[in-house]
Amino acid sequence: MSAVLAVSPARPTLVRAVCVREWREALGNKLLVGMTLLPPVVILVAGIGAVAAAAVNPPSDRDVQALYAAAPAVAGLDPKEAVQGFIATYFLILFMLIPTVVPLTMAIYSVIGEKASRTLEPLLATPVGVGDLLFAKSLASTVPSVIVTWTAYGIYLATVISIGSHAAANAVTAPRWILAIVVLVPLLTLLSVNLGILISTRVNDVRVAQQIGGLVVVPVVGLGIAQVTGRVVLDNGAFLEMTLVLIALDVVVFWLARLAFQRENILVRWR
Amino acid sequence: MRSVVRTEKLTKRFGALTAVDGIDLDVREGEVFGFLGPNGAGKTTTLRLLCALIAPTSGTAEIAGFRLGRDDPKIRAAVGILTEQPGLYERQSAWDNLVFYATLYGLSTAVARSQAERYLRLMGLWERRAEPVVTFSRGMKQKMAIARAALHEPRVLFLDEPTTGLDPDAAKTVREFIVALRGEGRTVFLCTHNLDEADRLCDRIAFFRHRVLRIAQPDDLRAELYGRATEIRIMPKPRPEDLARVQAVPGVHEAHLENGSIVVASKDPLRTNPLLVRALVAGGAEIAFVTERRAHLEDVYLRIVEPIE
Secondary structure (H helix, E strand, C coil), X not given: CCCCCCCCCCHHHHHHXXXXXXXXXXXXXXXXXXXXXXXXXXXXXXXXXHHHHHHHCCCCHXXXXXXXXXXXXXXXXXXXXXXXXXXXXXXXXXXXXXXHHHHHHHHHHHHHHHHHCCCHHHHHCCCCXXXXXXXXXXXXXXXHHHHHHHHHHHHHHHHHHHXXXXXXXXXXXXXXXXXXXXXXXXXXXXXXXXXXXXXXXXXXXXXXXXXXXXXXXXXXXXXHHHHHCCCCCCCHHHHHHHHHHHHHHXXXXXXXXXXXXXXXXXXXXXX | CCEEEEXXXXXXXXXXXXXXXXXXXXXXXXXXXXXXXXXXXXXXXXXXXXXXXXXXXXXXEEECCEECCCCHHHHHHHEEEECCCCCCCCCCEHHHHHHHXXXXXXXXXXXXXXXXXXXXXXXXCHHHCCCEHHHCCHHHHHHHHHHHHHCCCCCEEEEECCCCCCCHHHHHHHHHHHHHHHXXXXXXXXXXXXXXXXXXXXXXXXXXXCEEEEEECHHXXXXXXXXXXXXXXXXXXCCHHHHHHHXXXXXXXXXXXXXXXXXXXXXXXXXXXXXXXXXXXXXXXXXXXXXXXXXXXXXXXXXXXXXXX
């Protein structure tokens, strides 16, 4: 009899294997690819289109006065500049929606897909630890979502700098926003992914899971509206606070997902 | 032979339901061990316990030399399981499926590839290795799932209904594979509803319904429950004097006519049968066949398992 070959795989090997498998699976799912790419493409096209339109069409005096009142940050600028700066900033907030929507869909498909195809039991029968498996699954949804968001932001940045006004260019290159995209996007993505996994442990329908998970968008949108209307000023202190809150939420939600993601729970209680 | 699966009072409860009730098993290295019981008897739960997928409520178990609850990852590395559903990644190729699992079992890239090739060839799927599993028939998927379970050369292979829904050709491949595993000294723990298959493959069988009702070799059970009978077909048909001659042979317990044959029960057929044949030929009977009448395992199963209902 030949000897047993199996051992517990090294964590990097496991993570790489799970990620590659999940990405292959995702790329083979046209619906998932479409749902992943649609939000960033829509936001990108709308953002660039709006900045370009503002550059071509001068705003009316009434619009300008309303804008100055709603967004004190652009008050006093040339109307065209002000409108472009305002629009550029507004769409930056929409970019923060991508890491809440895209990874949620991927994470939900990752878990509910495995539940539907009954692939979890053989997976759990391997010597792999469930914590490692959960981490690998989280990463498999997080990495592409962050890359998609950063790529979309990069394209937006380059386009606005080349076609937009000085104010618009200043808005998209503001260190605070670049930091937000670099730091907050991965944190938001991780939160969304683990929330998606947590929800997927309880429901079997992708649409239901998306509807529940979609609630994570609400605070981001609310914050964006509050910031654009001048009710909240997202200064450095506010960004730091948001970062700390997101880190805490990430830890809590990962811990909850880890609690739900137990071998026996998955095999016996998940339906 | 050494024990590879040993349990003591292994119990699993889900709330008020006792799925597995204090089972004691001793499965030996290199044997095919049948595990038979009706639906809902707790067979799958037992398999999950023995593969360290769920934790027992009480009792102990040692699998492949590792203690359940203490060495669970080592148990999972030392065993392979074929689950009720193949559970394959259907959009991916047969090759990618097996190499992925080989990686999760900690095999190096080179070994993972050679093992994937070995088992794809063994299961007759090598030519279709690059095709997505979704294009495979049910039998091919089942063979893939068996290949996945055996990929890391486990000491014990737990197979849950390995031939259910397979065509005769695929079922034959699977049975031959099980025999080959036994030939290699591996242990196969076989859950099946196919009693003919269990009869052909298993060295010992456990009858199970939440607890172990009986463990024995199939032939011993048959002999114990139904005795050993010989059927003698006489052309054109047995005469009353033929039956009388048979009844007069020393060692014959009982003989009767049944469907054109004489059915004889004796304690030691190997000694009695030649005497029976000599007596009948001397009496002028034309003997067409002398065959051993074996009770079907189904009869044994129904006698052991069903009365509890």
